[in-house]
Amino acid sequence: DGGITQSPKYLFRKEGQNVTLSCEQNLNHDAMYWYRQDPGQGLRLIYYSQIVNDFQKGDIAEGYSVSREKKESFPLTVTSAQKNPTAFYLCAMGTTSGNTIYFGEGSWLTVV
């Protein structure tokens, strides 16, 4: 079954701990993205990658880190430096920047 898979769906962490969200796709898309969604706000871009071993900061990259060691994988680490990490995180894939992107089912992160 082709598509994009995020895991875990729900994640709880204590304040001060780093946490990594997984995103895997099997459609051979070049571009992958991480967005954050908060109530009443639009999706905000955290990081994006157009090619393996390369990625760019989005609008709210502070407190986050990513890697793109394989084309199919784009994990996001929420570090302890992120001041307000509790949110709904969405991973997406697409062919090239600026064109249609397709989202995963999202991961809920709650920091207590």
Added chain:
Amino acid sequence: EDQVTQSPEALRLQEGESSSLNCSYTVSGLRGLFWYRQDPGKGPEFLFTLYSAGEEKEKERLKATLTKKESFLHITAPKPEDSATYLCAVGGNEKLTFGTGTRLTIIP
């Protein structure tokens, strides 16, 4: 800076009552105008991409249109299952910029 404004924020309709959602945008170098549907707790589901003014696309009870400054998502004779948040986004040179969405509720 690319900007997207969606209105209204929320819309309640009776089943069968047609209406339109608005998406106004400013972008340098439009590469596409995108509509998504998002159900609570789920990732956005792709609906349409529009590329140039005058273009229209349809899917079941939904029709999207595009002008140089805005896009409309028309919903004809909606059913309760059309209840969702509808997101609009514009594709610029490198990335998509999203609006905050319109939360649509269809009352049986």
